[in-house]
Amino acid sequence: MKIMIFGATGMVGQGALREALRAADVEQVLCVGRTPLGQTDPKLRELVHADLFDYRAVEAQLSGYDACLFCLGVSSGGMSEAEYTRLSYDLTLAAATTLARLNPRMRFVYVSGAGTDSSEQGRTMWARVKGRTENALRRLPFQAVYLFRPGAIQPLHGIVSKTPAYRWLYWATKPLLTPLRKLMPRQILSTENVGLAMLELSRSQTPTAVLESADIYAIAQRSAGGSARG
Template sequence: MKVIVFGATGMVGQGVLRECLLDPGITQVLVVGRSSTGRTDAKLREIVVPNVGDLSGIEGELTGLDACFFCVGVSSAGMSEEAYRRVTYDLAVSVATTLVKTSPQMTFVFVSGGSTDSTEKGPTMWARVKGATENAILALPFAASYAVRPGFIQPLHGITSKTKLYRILYAVLAPFTPLLAAIVPDMVTNTERVGRAMIRLAREGADKRVLENKDLDALGRLERVPSIPKV
């Protein structure tokens, strides 16, 4: 598979990128973002753009792709709904709209979040915006598209969050992660399993288009094996 990753410098994106580079069934990984990941690999290529929401200048580079892993995300803390919608809905839908033109045969996997509101009418602002984003992306004519809703994600393999508050939170919770996983196993996963699950979605598909944390975690626990991409 030839894949493209957005948000590869964030915590989830770092995990997805790592798994893509390790997966023998993925031959090329294109990363697009505002800054470089700093990684080097024979099958990795990066394009740094000033505005991820405007890919018009690189559309020629976005053809022949089998999958997109959209991992861009920001905390809604302190943001108005308008501002949060701009960096969540507007950005994701702009990227997806470009890719459905350049590589309509691809599978698009959007990283959402647990408790996202598909009705777009609930009381929680970020959940409404995420729900609207999911709905818009799933309505686009890709060969396949999915929204994944991870819960608490344990960072592995030296991966860290770009958000200082989250780094502190993960550091504090790290000793309690096994206990948390034992108490609420359906709400806990890790960066490795999220990455593996998203790759498996792109390669094999699933019987549902919105996957909650327990679905994602179960999918990510399966063995990493090379297989022939969907036709």
């Protein structure tokens, strides 16, 4: 498989990249972002692109891929709905619309969040915007679209969040989060769980498009036990 990842410098994206590079059936990983990753691997390709709202100049480099793992995301804290819509809905659809045209057989996996509002009518701003984004993605002509709605995620394998406050939070809660994740693995995921599940849906199907934490965990377990895992 040839996999594309957006947001590979973020916490979830780092997990997806790690598992993609380790998977025996992944031959190439293209990471698209504004800044270089600062790592090398025989499978890894990078497309450093400043304008993530316009891909006309780089379309030739975006075709021929089997799946896109879209891990870009921002916190809504302190933002107006218009600002958050631009960075969540507009940015995501700019990439997804281009990819659907260039790769009609592509599977698109989008990291949303627990509590997303599919009705687009709720009182919580970020949940409405995420719901609108999910609904728009499902209307695009991909082979399949999967919408991940994880809740708590623990970073593993040296992965860290780009957000200083989150880094401190994960460090402070690690002594508690680790045993809790073992007790409640379907409610508290790891970056490895999410990465494995994203890869599994790049190679196989599931009847449910919207995937909550328990669904993501189950798919990750299926992937970890499969022969394609390297």
